[in-house]
Each structure stands twice: as structure tokens, then as C-alpha cells.
Amino acid sequence: MEIRQLQYFMEVANREHFTEAADALHVAQSAVSRQVSNLERELGVDLFIREGRRVKLTPIGKMFLQRINKAMNVIEDATREVEEYLDPEKGTVRVAFPISLAAYTLPTAISAFRLSYPDAKFQLKQALYHDLIEGVIKGEFNMALIGPVPMEEKKIKRKILFTEDVVALLPIHHPLADKSHLHLRDLKDDPFVLLPEGFVFRDIVINACSKLGFKPNIAFEGDDIDALKGLVSAGLGVTLMPEVTLVDSTPRATVKIPLVEPTVTRTVGVITPTDRELLPTEELFYQFIQDFFARLSHFND
Template identity: 75%
Template structure:
């Protein structure tokens, strides 16, 4: 089995078309077909079902693809590790993050890190909560910021970086807008603007409301934090969100108000694989993250 065969196989699996895969790889279609044929012959199974010009993976083909993704991740990491061993300050950090940390938390940390290591590079991936954990487990990336920090999983190491307050965001002309603080029960009759079902932060808000005796009436949903801000700005409802998402970015015609009784908080941390060592530059950034947030007062709520 050759690495070239695996590369061709994975491209055909992704595009489900031999000709398109050949064009993407900049090789002849016959070369791709021949390598796939040789690979199937060597394995003794059909990896694809042919449907005219299109192809799709067989059940065993899907299993083989997942294993090959893991294998190629290991190969790529090994290659990078050799290069970064010689000069970790010039390597690449692959890190994933949720929507709520896209505008301020991660960019602030990266900016400070690159002041120390200006030649370090980053590959960033935005993902949903469970995708972050699955990606670290499978080796798609070795670092992920996450909030709230999950309970320990078998293959994941969790480190809390800071705990942040969850605040209310209200239209500036709302009857409660001039209050110095709010209690959650005071919002029970308000129209809520939340992330869609499936987002962990939405579950946090709903569960916090249920704990004080009501279920929020969801008037609107938005796919990201900026969408929620825009809907509140248009006076269509109120929302709760991590305070850090409003630093230097409070929407026009809105006001943020601290929450008390209960005080709603979210832990924010970084997850890494237990079964794989971080690459040199990733280890450099991981250690930096823990020092950076430990001394940042605005993150220590």
C-alpha cells in the first residue's frame, strides 16, 4: 500500500467522482483509476460502488476512509514535528474554537502570542461544541478552545483558563434597561433570542431559566452571536450571552446588564488529546494560553 494510493482514494471519496478527483490532483484519470484498482485488489474488497461516472463508498470503504484519515493525520503531524523540533517558534498551531470565541477571546490570545513569536503560523477552524471534542479525539486538530469546559472524557485532557459571567443584553429603550443588575426571574415574560437547538450555550441558558422556575419563550433564533446582537438591537427581544463577546463590541441601541441571583457563569478552557503529544509549536502556544489568561484581569470574573 502506497501513500499515493491513499491520497487518490481519499480524494475520490471526498468528491465521489474519479474525473473530478483527477482534476483536483492534477493527474490523469487513468492514473487515479489504476491506483484505486490496485488498492482494492491488494485489500481484497471493493471500496467503491460505481454508479456511472459517480462513485460512492461501500460500508467497508467508509470504515477504511476513517482509518486513513487518522493515519494521514499521524503522518502529517510526524512531518511537522520533525520540522518544528529544529525551530518551534516558526511552526504551525492548528486550533479549533466555538462561535462565541471568534471575535475576541482567541484573536486576543493569538495577537499577544505573535508579539513574542512573530513567525508562528495558525490554522483556525470554527466548530460546534461536540465537533471540537470529536476533532481533538480523532486528530483533526490537537488544540481547541471550548466553553463550558466538559467533564473529563477518556481521550481528552481539559484545562480551565478562566470563568466568565453571562450577562443580559437588552434593547436600550427596554423598561429594564436602566437597571444596574437583573435577576433571572425578572426576565421570565420576555421574548428570548437564542442560538438554535443543538448549541450547548442555548442549553445553558434554558437550563438556567428552568432552575429558577420558568422556560424561556423563544421568539427568534440566530445562527451566531452577531445575529443575536442584531436582533436585540432591532428591539425584537432580549438575550443572554458571555460577557467577553461584548468587550469592545457592544451593539448600537443595546445595553448589557449583569445577572445576579443566580449569577450565571461559563467556564472556558482548552482541550488537548491524552493519547498524543502536542507538537512543539502547539505546546508553546498551550503553555502561553495558561499564562496569558491567568494574568488577564478582564477574564477573571
């Protein structure tokens, strides 16, 4: 079994098409077909169901792909580890993040890190909450910023970096727009705009409302934070969002108002795997962001 065979197999599996895989690999289709056939012959199983020009993984092929993805990540990490031990300040940090930390939190941390380590490189991946956790566990990446920090999962190590307030965002002409603070119950009759199901921050909002005995009337859904801001700006509803997403500016035609009784907060932190060590450059970044956000918290206090 050769690395090249596995790379060709993975490309075909991901694209479900030999010709497209060959184009992506910049080799002849016959070479890809031959290597995959050799791999199937060596394993003694069919990895693909052929359907004309397209292919689909067999059940054993799906299992094999999962294992090979992990194996290739280990090989890649091993190669990078050797390179980074020679010069960790010039290595690569693979870090994943949720959409709510994309605009300010992660870029701010990376910018500060690059001031000390200007030659460090980053591979960034945006993912949903549960995919961040699974990605760290399965080895797709070694580190993820996340909010809220999952406290029950046993296969990850966690470090809370800070706790942030969740605030209300209202259209500027809303009857409560001139208030200095809001009770969440004040919004129980308003239409809400929220992220779709699958986003954990949606659950935070719904749970906060449920504790006060009401279910938010979800009038609109937006796929990202910017979409929610736009819907509120258009006067189509109210929303709650992490204060960090409004740190640079409040969207046009909206007002940001703190919540009291109850206050709504979420933890933001970093998760890493329990069964793997961080690579040298990743370890530099991991230690850096802990110090960085500790200093920020002290300054804000």
C-alpha cells in the same frame, strides 16, 4: 499500499466524484481511477459504489476512510514534529474553537503569542462544541479552545483558563433597559433569541431558566453570535451571551446588563488529547495561553 493511493482515495471519498477529485489533485481522472482501483484490488474489497459519474463509499469504505484519516494525521504530525524540533518557533499550531471565542478571545491570544513568536503559523478550525471534543480525540487537531470546559470526558486533558460571566442583552427600549442589574426571572415573559439546537450555549441558557422554573419563549434563532446581536438590535427579543462576545462594544440599539440571583457563568479552557503529545510549536502556544490568561485574570482582579 502507497501514500499517493490513500491521498487519491480520500479526495474521491470527500468529493464523491472522480473528475472533481482529479481536478482538485491536478492530475488526470484516469490516474485517480487507476490508483483507487489498484487500492481496492490490493485490499480485496470494493471501497466505492459507482453511480455513473458519482460514487459513494461502501460500509467498509467508510470504515477505511475513518482509519486512513487518523493515519494520515499521524503521518502529517510526524513530519511536522521533525521540522519543528529543528526550529519550534517557526512551526504551525492547529487549534479549533467555538464561534463564541472567534471574535475576541482566540485572536487576542494569537496576537499576543505572535509578538513573542512572529514566525509561528496557525491553522484554525471553527466547530460546534461536541465536534471540538471529538476532533481532539480522533486526531483532527491536537488542541481546542472550548467553553464550557467538559469535565467528564476521559479521553482529553483539560485546563480551565478563566471563568466568565454571562450577561443579558436587551433592546435599548426594553422596559428594563435602565436597570443596573437583572434577575433572570425578570425575563421569563420576554421572547428570547437563541442559537439553534446543537450549540451548547443554547443549553446553558435553557438550563439556567429551567432552574428558576420557567422555559424561555424562543421566538427567533440565529446561526451565530452576530445574528443574535442583530435580532436584539431590531427589538425582536432578548438574549443571554458570554460577556467576552461584547468586550469590544455593545451592538447598536442594545444594552448589556449583568445578571444576579442567579449569576450565570461558564468556564473557558483548552483541551488536548490524552494519547498524543503536542507538537513543539503547539506546546509553546499551550504554555503561553495558560500564562497569558492567568496574567489577564490577575490584572482584572
